[in-house]
Amino acid sequence: MLFGIAALVPALFFVVGMIRDRRRLGNAVWLGVTLVLLVLWLVFRATALGGWSAEVVGWSVVVVLLGLGFVLPTALLANGVLMVRREGFGLANLLSLLAGLAIFGVVIAFGFATARTGPVVDAVIGSLLIVAAYVAFLFVSLLLYSVLYGSVGRRTGFDAVVVLGAGLIGDRVPPLLAARLDRALSLYRREVAAGRSPLVVVSGGQGAGESVSEAVAMRDYLVRRGVPDELVVLEDRATTTEENLAYSARLLRERDWTGRAVAVTNNFHVFRAAVLARRLKLRMQIIGAPTAWYFLPSAFLREFAALLTHNPVVHTVTCGLLVGLHLWLTLTP
Structure with a gap:
């Protein structure tokens, strides 16, 4: 009984945190504490009732x-x-x-x-x-x-779609980045079908071993699949996720853009990107694209290490x- 009552406290903090801002790191901790106390409550209750x-x-x-x-x-x-x-x-x-x-x-x-x-x-x-x-x-x-x-969160009603870069192979878009672009393309087509003409910001600079910037390769990928060139905005200086978000938001402000924005990345990267967007005071939702199963363990471990910092x-x-x-x-x- 004691653990069940105790679980209500972190559960309350978790719910309040979710309502205030889903991008808070503390929400994850409150969720973890709640689950630990609930498991202890279930074990002791089952033992006390003679079930276990x-x-x-x-x-x-x-x-x-x-x-x-x-x-x-x-x-x-x-x-x-x-x-x-x-x-x-x-x-x-x-x-x-x-x-x-x-x-x-x-x-x-x-x-x-x-x-x-x-x-x-x-x-x-x-x-x-x-x-x-x-x-x-x-x-x-x-x-x-x-x-x-x-x-959870909104899936439609966006006026701008930001695609975060993920590295190229020469000038070729690899599967990891292609998954992000395909998800952005799906979002764009959904908004067009609803009568909107969202801007698509492709964000990524040119790294070692890349013959063009990520933004240029991403733009070409989307234009070949039907996105009008005039609706694609290039951000070709960013080298980190934080820069992806900050520079893309700056480009939108320079165009006097107002409305709802969503950033697209891979599913393992969603929460850290959301935490960074909150740190930058950006009202931007993050949506994830699917990732190859074998890539997920290392990817989540990398994200976890980054969140600890x-x-x-x-x-x-x-x-x-x-x-x-x-x-x-x-x-x-």
């Missing part, structure tokens, strides 16, 4: 630990190998592989923690496990909220307090 015996609860914990400690990291390692084979050897493509190795490291540390290794070693290993649990909680919370954010002090202080409390309880006679 201690043996059932114990086996359930074993299954969860096996899933998190063996199945998940094994899948991440396999995905990391696949990413390297298909996308090349680079840090961004190694993230799922590194995450799998890190989880196996946590499992080994947990094994040491269950052995009699002495109070100091136990305290150190316990501290590492606490940090790992905190990071895992944040990752799951942000992942679930990213999916939720991408599933938005509030490094908060996360450092929180981990410090949790570890400090653990050390005090463990080492104090």
